[in-house]
Amino acid sequence: MNLEKFRGVIPAFYACYDEQGNVSEEATKELGNHLYNKKVKGLYVGGSSGECIYQTLEERKETLRIVAENLRGKLTLIAHVGAPSTRDSVILAQYAAELGYDALSAIPPIYFKLPENSVYNYWSKIMDATDLPFIIYNIPQTTGFDLSISLLQKLRNNPKVIGVKNSSMPVMDIERFKAAAGENFIVFNGPDEQFVAGRLIGADGAIGGTYGVMPELFLYADEFVKTNDFVHAREIQTKINDIIISLCSLEGSMYAAIKAILALQGVSIGGVREPLENIHEGDLEAIHQIKNQIDEAIAHYGKVLA
Numbered sequence: 001m002n003l004e005k006f007r008g009v010i011p012a013f014y015a016c017y018d019e020q021g022n023v024s025e026e027a028t029k030e031l032g033n034h035l036y037n038k039k040v041k042g043l044y045v046g047g048s049s050g051e052c053i054y055q056t057l058e059e060r061k062e063t064l065r066i067v068a069e070n071l072r073g074k075l076t077l078i079a080h081v082g083a084p085s086t087r088d089s090v091i092l093a094q095y096a097a098e099l100g101y102d103a104l105s106a107i108p109p110i111y112f113k114l115p116e117n118s119v120y121n122y123w124s125k126i127m128d129a130t131d132l133p134f135i136i137y138n139i140p141q142t143t144g145f146d147l148s149i150s151l152l153q154k155l156r157n158n159p160k161v162i163g164v165k166n167s168s169m170p171v172m173d174i175e176r177f178k179a180a181a182g183e184n185f186i187v188f189n190g191p192d193e194q195f196v197a198g199r200l201i202g203a204d205g206a207i208g209g210t211y212g213v214m215p216e217l218f219l220y221a222d223e224f225v226k227t228n229d230f231v232h233a234r235e236i237q238t239k240i241n242d243i244i245i246s247l248c249s250l251e252g253s254m255y256a257a258i259k260a261i262l263a264l265q266g267v268s269i270g271g272v273r274e275p276l277e278n279i280h281e282g283d284l285e286a287i288h289q290i291k292n293q294i295d296e297a298i299a300h301y302g303k304v305l306a
């Protein structure tokens with residue numbers, strides 16, 4: 001299988017709501033078009049950033065449908081189909097396949113601490129449900145489950161397993177997963193704060209929750225890595241991390257801050273669903289400042305690359 005379409009900067013798509021907090025078709029299309037125009041490689045739909053854990057099956061299907069109808073064939077589309085039960089995950093997987101997604105992905109099962117064998121069966125049943133390739137989502141800080149090398153090797157016997165989206169913090173995990181999986185395998189960098197380090201240690205692509213509010217900065221960082229300009233790569237990573245730390249320091253949650261900035265950028269996709277915290281009045285000044293930080297960094301590194 002040709003994995004080229006997975007190499008690149010792939011924003012994690014945000015949940016798009018109307019004023020009542022329902023999934024909005026209009027806003028979903030708007031965000032999709034906005035990111036398409038920024039020339040990202042693809043979209044990761046319905047993951048953490050898609051607030052999947054707080055949405056009904058119907059809402060998740062609706063979002064998958066709107067994005068696919070709008071952008072399939074134009075961007076690489078990855079559907080995150082992880083749900084609490086295997087049954088619901090399989091329903092989402094089959095729906096994503098009908099819609100023409102390029103790949104499926106899923107977190108391990110959450111809530112109960114299940115043994116590796118159950119996680120293996122869970123991911124395998126999702127894979128058996130369609131012909132699509134599958135990307136393992138390793139995110140131990142939210143799921144409590146750490147993908148082991150032996151489980152990866154066992155899963156790798158299934159040719160549908162084409163990659164891991166790795167969000168654990170040690171960049172070494174990226175290197176180890178690549179070494180264990182061998183050729184024709186994609187490891188995606190997860191932590192946006194380590195984008196440059198992840199790419200340098202071997203990540204073939206990257207999927208991240210903050211790309212959507214500043215895609216240019218990750219596209220530029222990727223360009224610096226590709227052209228061996230490590231001075232600028234390190235520098236832009238510092239700017240990115242300053243911004244992410246600011247995004248995470250408000251009363252509102254990181255996603256609420258991101259959505260408020262997107263609104264200032266002209267893309268209104270509503271707020272976040274509780275229990276995620278929405279923006280507070282007192283956050284507004286900081287939000288304007290972060291937007292300016294983003295604008296300045298984009299202008300500066302755009303010039304460096306021009």
Ligand SMILES: CC(=O)N[C@H](C=O)[C@@H](O)[C@H](O)[C@H](O)CO
Nearest residue numbers: 048167190191192193208209210
């Ligand atoms: C724990 C978590 O949600 N990780 C995301 C996915 O890997 C990241 O993209 C973060 O959103 C990002 O690194 C900001 O902390």
Ligand SMILES: CC(=O)C(=O)O
Nearest residue numbers: 012047048049208209
């Ligand atoms: C990467 C990320 O934030 C997501 O799973 O949506």
